[in-house]
Amino acid sequence: xxxxxxxxxxxxxxxxxxxxxxxSVWVDIHSxxxxxxxxxxxxxxxxxxxxxxxxxxxxxxxxxxxxxNGYGLMPSPNLIASSLARRTTDTAICVxxxxxxxxNPPTRVAEEFAMIDVISGGRLIAGFPVGTxxxxxxxxGTNPSQLRQRYHEAHDLVVRAWTEPDTFAFNGRFNQQRYVxxxxxxxxxxxxxxxxxxxGSVETWQWCAEMDYVYCYLSxxxxxxxxxxxxxxxxxxxxxxxxxxPYHAGFLQFVGVGESRQHAxxxxxxxxxxxxxxxxxxxxxxxxxxxYTSEGSQRAGIESQVRKAADSAVRGKSTGERSASVARxxxxxxxxxxxxxxxxxxxxxxxxxVAINLNVGHLMLLLQYGxxxxxxxxxxxxxxxxxxxxxxxxxxxxxxxRWWPKPMAANxxxxxxxxxxxxxxx
Amino acid sequence: xxxxxxxxxxINGFQTRxxxxxxxxxxxxxxxxxxxxxxxxxxDELAKTRTVIVxxxxxxxxxxxxxxxxxxxxxxxxxxxxLLEKADLVGADLAGSSVGASLVAExxxxxxxSVRRLxxxxxxxxxxxKDPPTDPWAQRADAVPGLLxxxxxxxxxxxxxxxxxxxxxxxxxxxxxxxxxxxxxxxLGNTRIEKxxxxxxxxxxxxxxxxxxIMPRTYADKFAAGISGKTEIKTIAGAGHLAELDKPVEVAxxxxxxxx
Numbered sequence: 001x002x003x004x005x006x007x008x009x010x011x012x013x014x015x016x017x018x019x020x021x022x023x024s025v026w027v028d029i030h031s032x033x034x035x036x037x038x039x040x041x042x043x044x045x046x047x048x049x050x051x052x053x054x055x056x057x058x059x060x061x062x063x064x065x066x067x068x069n070g071y072g073l074m075p076s077p078n079l080i081a082s083s084l085a086r087r088t089t090d091t092a093i094c095v096x097x098x099x100x101x102x103x104n105p106p107t108r109v110a111e112e113f114a115m116i117d118v119i120s121g122g123r124l125i126a127g128f129p130v131g132t133x134x135x136x137x138x139x140x141g142t143n144p145s146q147l148r149q150r151y152h153e154a155h156d157l158v159v160r161a162w163t164e165p166d167t168f169a170f171n172g173r174f175n176q177q178r179y180v181x182x183x184x185x186x187x188x189x190x191x192x193x194x195x196x197x198x199x200g201s202v203e204t205w206q207w208c209a210e211m212d213y214v215y216c217y218l219s220x221x222x223x224x225x226x227x228x229x230x231x232x233x234x235x236x237x238x239x240x241x242x243x244x245x246p247y248h249a250g251f252l253q254f255v256g257v258g259e260s261r262q263h264a265x266x267x268x269x270x271x272x273x274x275x276x277x278x279x280x281x282x283x284x285x286x287x288x289x290x291x292y293t294s295e296g297s298q299r300a301g302i303e304s305q306v307r308k309a310a311d312s313a314v315r316g317k318s319t320g321e322r323s324a325s326v327a328r329x330x331x332x333x334x335x336x337x338x339x340x341x342x343x344x345x346x347x348x349x350x351x352x353x354v355a356i357n358l359n360v361g362h363l364m365l366l367l368q369y370g371x372x373x374x375x376x377x378x379x380x381x382x383x384x385x386x387x388x389x390x391x392x393x394x395x396x397x398x399x400x401x402r403w404w405p406k407p408m409a410a411n412x413x414x415x416x417x418x419x420x421x422x423x424x425x426x
Numbered sequence: 427x428x429x430x431x432x433x434x435x436x437i438n439g440f441q442t443r444x445x446x447x448x449x450x451x452x453x454x455x456x457x458x459x460x461x462x463x464x465x466x467x468x469x470d471e472l473a474k475t476r477t478v479i480v481x482x483x484x485x486x487x488x489x490x491x492x493x494x495x496x497x498x499x500x501x502x503x504x505x506x507x508x509l510l511e512k513a514d515l516v517g518a519d520l521a522g523s524s525v526g527a528s529l530v531a532e533x534x535x536x537x538x539x540s541v542r543r544l545x546x547x548x549x550x551x552x553x554x555x556k557d558p559p560t561d562p563w564a565q566r567a568d569a570v571p572g573l574l575x576x577x578x579x580x581x582x583x584x585x586x587x588x589x590x591x592x593x594x595x596x597x598x599x600x601x602x603x604x605x606x607x608x609x610x611x612x613x614l615g616n617t618r619i620e621k622x623x624x625x626x627x628x629x630x631x632x633x634x635x636x637x638x639x640i641m642p643r644t645y646a647d648k649f650a651a652g653i654s655g656k657t658e659i660k661t662i663a664g665a666g667h668l669a670e671l672d673k674p675v676e677v678a679x680x681x682x683x684x685x686x
Contacts, residue, residue: 137613138564145493145609173497285566291605295598302594 097127448473458524461486485606623652
């Protein structure tokens with residue numbers, strides 16, 4: 001079982017009346033809500049938290065890309081990842097990921113990911129999301145009718161740029177480059193592992209199967225809502241004759257560990273309600289640019305509504321439709337399984353069920369969410385590492401993780417200079 | 427309201443619908459935002475005195491998925507030229523609405539000898555920072571009918587699935603129409619048509635609904651100033667962006683009179 005520590009980097013000081021006073025946390029969130037001097041501390045706290053997670057033994061630290069977003073302060077996750085490459089030693093660095101169609105030319109992604117892979121000695125996981133409608137079509141103005149075609153072409157270009165030994169010309173539909181020859185080249189050969197965060201579309205599952213990429217379902221709505229999607233993924237793998245190696249999949253889950261269930265409830269309620277109340281306040285007008293959802297997925301979505309399928313609560317719904325039905329109080333958040341809380345034993349037991357029922361080998365854990373303080377985040381992370389991790393590490397031990405980074409041998413890697421903490425007396 | 431004759435032509439490998447009705451001199455019409463999932467009263471009005479020919483824009487209802495292979499502006503222009511030729515509209519009067527108006531204006535600019543007279547209902551194609559059009563693609567679904575028509579019920583009626591329609595494919599076709607418009611006009615509606623307006627020699631009627639909530643009225647003046655041919659601007663009282671849906675009789679009369 002791989003346990004990965006994921007940071008969204010939310011702005012932690014959105015006002016209490018944010019939902020009522022603002023149309024959206026995304027795209028047109030007002031700049032007056034952003035205080036750069038406060039954000040200075042947030043970024044530094046968040047990077048401390050990621051480094052701490054690496055220090056206490058998480059298998060990977062994860063960052064992701066959002067634009068014009070009050071709950072995701074990483075327009076460039078690569079900047080954070082490059083810093084982590086220097087401040088961690090053996091932890092995998094999962095960039096989840098770069099929205100390929102937004103880079104012009106897309107070889108920029110091949111270059112930056114190769115840099116992170118080289119600096120870290122081969123610890124990069126390369127995530128390639130299409131990107132949300134808010135990020136791609138509205139904040140970045142990418143044409144929704146071309147987004148997926150551009151994404152797939154950029155993917156082909158990046159993989160070729162990593163793997164072809166000679167300078168080549170790329171004669172694409174949207175990208176033409178006469179001389180493609182990136183320096184540096186990745187440490188991991190032929191290329192870093194590629195993971196695909198996606199929604200529940202059959203096309204994405206089939207593509208992950210065909211390319212042998214990890215499929216990740218990064219939902220904020222927990223394991224109960226995610227079950228149908230992961231069942232769909234595995235049914236499609238069965239249909240395609242693929243094995244059920246749980247490391248072929250990743251899943252995101254919010255967690256809060258405490259001394260008792262009540263303690264965890266009390267400790268994490270504010271942060272969870274901040275996240276589901278303020279951070280997920282997205283204006284539905286930003287959720288359905290035409291063409292973003294493939295006609296195949298629209299068809300599946302409409303059909304599932306027609307059938308009143310059990311999974312229609314989340315899958316096949318737009319951000320706007322979901323947003324309207326999200327539980328925003330702690331009772332609802334916990335009852336719906338968005339956030340798993342409890343004692344280490346209780347959390348371990350629930351995560352074991354998640355890992356087994358959803359058949360996922362890569363659990364991406366959100367242990368900081370909303371306005372959770374650095375102190376509470378550290379506590380949650382430490383409790384998880386010391387008391388939950390040992391209880392669930394053994395899950396799926398019979399399977400080989402073919403999708404994990406293969407770094408250089410430790411004795412061949414550069415020694416990273418230590419940054420001793422400043423002493424109080426200084 | 428009787429049904430038009432339906433022809434099907436091949437445009438880049440996609441089966442494309444052409445409606446035809448009436449008698450008299452030919453008048454082509456390209457639909458506005460959302461396309462034509464069904465025939466409408468405005469076209470019947472025109473057909474009283476004209477042979478009305480209505481080719482489907484690629485990706486609009488009746489246009490299959492023809493938009494999906496059109497990547498550049500040149501691709502669009504050549505597909506539309508092909509469509510007008512196959513619809514037997516070369517040399518005819520052309521009318522268009524909204525996104526369709528922008529497309530017929532382009533045809534008149536690029537092939538000036540092929541267009542007799544032009545009627546544009548609130549065309550897309552320009553963008554003024556100080557007076558931007560409303561973004562039709564960033565709207566809550568329930569707001570769209572009221573933005574496109576002065577009477578939202580008329581737009582809803584145009585888009586509602588008819589009895590016996592495929593309940594899965596019908597809504598997908600309506601999204602596809604919006605996507606096709608986005609494919610050529612995303613994100614601002616600006617195709618830089620201002621560079622080509624001077625090539626339009628045809629006498630041009632610019633029609634604007636007084637209640638247009640998408641395209642500011644000032645854009646009528648910008649089009650009129652840019653077009654080389656003689657222009658006339660007419661406001662349709664009580665009509666929205668798709669003026670021909672709100673006020674079919676008035677808009678048809680204005681076009682019939684102008685192209686008579």
